[in-house]
Amino acid sequence: MAAQPTERTLICTVVFADLVGHTRRPVAEQKAFKHRFTAAVAEAVRGVPEAERVIVDSGDGAALVFTVDPEDALFAALHLRGEFGAALRVGINLGPLQLVSDVNGRPGVVGDAINAANRVMSFAQPGQVLASRSYRDAVGMLAAEYGPLFSYEGLRKDKHVREHEVYVVGEATVRRREKTGQPPRKVRAVIAEDEYILRDELVELLAKVWPELEIAASAPDGLAAMRAIDEHRPDIVFLDIQMPGMTGIEVARSIGDRAHVVFLTANDGFAISAFEEGAVDYMLKPYSAARLYTACHRLRRRLGA
Numbered sequence: 462m463a464a465q466p467t468e469r470t471l472i473c474t475v476v477f478a479d480l481v482g483h484t485r486r487p488v489a490e491q492k493a494f495k496h497r498f499t500a501a502v503a504e505a506v507r508g509v510p511e512a513e514r515v516i517v518d519s520g521d522g523a524a525l526v527f528t529v530d531p532e533d534a535l536f537a538a539l540h541l542r543g544e545f546g547a548a549l550r551v552g553i554n555l556g557p558l559q560l561v562s563d564v565n566g567r568p569g570v571v572g573d574a575i576n577a578a579n580r581v582m583s584f585a586q587p588g589q590v591l592a593s594r595s596y597r598d599a600v601g602m603l604a605a606e607y608g609p610l611f612s613y614e615g616l617r618k619d620k621h622v623r624e625h626e627v628y629v630v631g632e633a634t635v636r637r638r639e640k641t642g643q644p645p646r647k648v649r650a651v652i653a654e655d656e657y658i659l660r661d662e663l664v665e666l667l668a669k670v671w672p673e674l675e676i677a678a679s680a681p682d683g684l685a686a687m688r689a690i691d692e693h694r695p696d697i698v699f700l701d702i703q704m705p706g707m708t709g710i711e712v713a714r715s716i717g718d719r720a721h722v723v724f725l726t727a728n729d730g731f732a733i734s735a736f737e738e739g740a741v742d743y744m745l746k747p748y749s750a751a752r753l754y755t756a757c758h759r760l761r762r763r764l765g766a
Contacts, residue, residue, distance in 0.1 A: 471528055654681070
């Protein structure tokens with residue numbers, strides 16, 4: 462079944478596809494063309510679990526929403542362009558959405574991610590795929606071959622005078638990753654942060670950028686972090702560096718390779734020590750969803766999750 466409505470705000474990827482000149486065609490031609498488009502959309506999302514996608518019909522096109530893997534959006538957009546060429550224009554964006562039910566009770570979405578994807582699409586020429594900077598930055602971190610696909614096109618203003626930095630997506634020579642159809646394995650994390658406001662903020666952001674991640678425990682100091690790690694055996698530990706009892710560096714040194722470590726700090730002077738302890742990433746406070754998204758994707762790739 463398709464992704465279910467939720468009150469949580471998720472970071473999703475949206476492919477907004479528009480059939481060029483569709484409403485100006487004769488009705489019989491519109492019907493045939495839409496039937497062909499529907500089949501192409503089904504093929505574009507084949508292999509993506511239904512629980513990780515929502516398709517919203519826009520009349521003369523569709524919005525394809527991917528709730529987990531941003532790579533799915535890239536391959537879907539390129540597939541549709543390959544099928545329709547200059548008869549289609551496409552925009553891709555990554556941002557916040559909420560899953561809702563539409564007036565017919567079917568899955569739908571609301572939020573800036575789909576609105577901005579529509580705006581990015583409106584700047585595209587027939588046969589062109591444009592991507593927002595947020596999407597380009599996120600997917601470019603996933604594999605080295607993705608970066609060269611994006612060429613900077615410039616700044617565009619929409620009707621609300623909002624600026625969008627857009628990139629042209631070129632021809633792709635990369636292949637879609639194999640998907641087994643099995644549910645992703647459960648990944649567990651422990652958070653150690655002595656400032657409770659920042660600790661709660663990190664938990665909230667993680668729920669948005671990695672909904673499947675299980676937060677097994679949160680700790681206010683280094684000694685409590687060690688107890689939580691021993692008890693829960695997490696895959697990932699988010700460690701504040703400057704904590705009472707034991708510093709994050711000392712905790713990382715003690716756990717060795719038992720878990721992947723992301724260091725949290727307000728001081729960039731600890732970076733060398735952090736990476737000497739095998740850190741996957743090093744995040745400066747205050748946290749941002751975009752920066753955390755990048756860190757989580759590095760962790761996903763390490764874990765194969």
